Amino acid sequence: MELTHTRLLVDNYKECFYFYRDVLGFEVSWGDEYSNYADFKFNGSKLGIFERKQMTEAIGEDYSPNIDQADRTALIFKVPNVDDKYQELKDKVAFITEPTEQKDWGIKVAHFRDPAGSLIEIYENI
Secondary structure, eight states: OEEEEEEEEESOHHHHHHIIIIISOOEEEEOOTTSSEEEEEETTEEEEEEEHHHHHHHTTOOOOSOGGGSOOEEEEEEOSOHHHHHHHHTTTSOEEEEEEEETTTTEEEEEEEOTTOOEEEEEEEO
16 A cells, blocks of 8 residues: 555635645645645645545545544555455455545545544545
């Protein structure tokens, strides 16, 4: 697996988009202030921001404004084949989602958590 970026899950997407683009000066590599998802490049790294409500819907959970009980970050790993990695890991981790094509995003994804509860996404481009 290849760690491609860290994704911040935010409730104030536009404000965060402007912060990373205009205040910190990160280069936008995907998205805009209206897309509810954006990737930024800086110093060889990539940071994603994503509207938290959409992430909770993608993993089949109910959105709650109670931030103390919410995911705020996700580690994103690129794999050669999501179905193969899912089969390899399914007896070792409790998957939240099975491999699913997100055609709007051009990826296939599956989600699980580490022992501390951190959200992890594996993906492949389709």
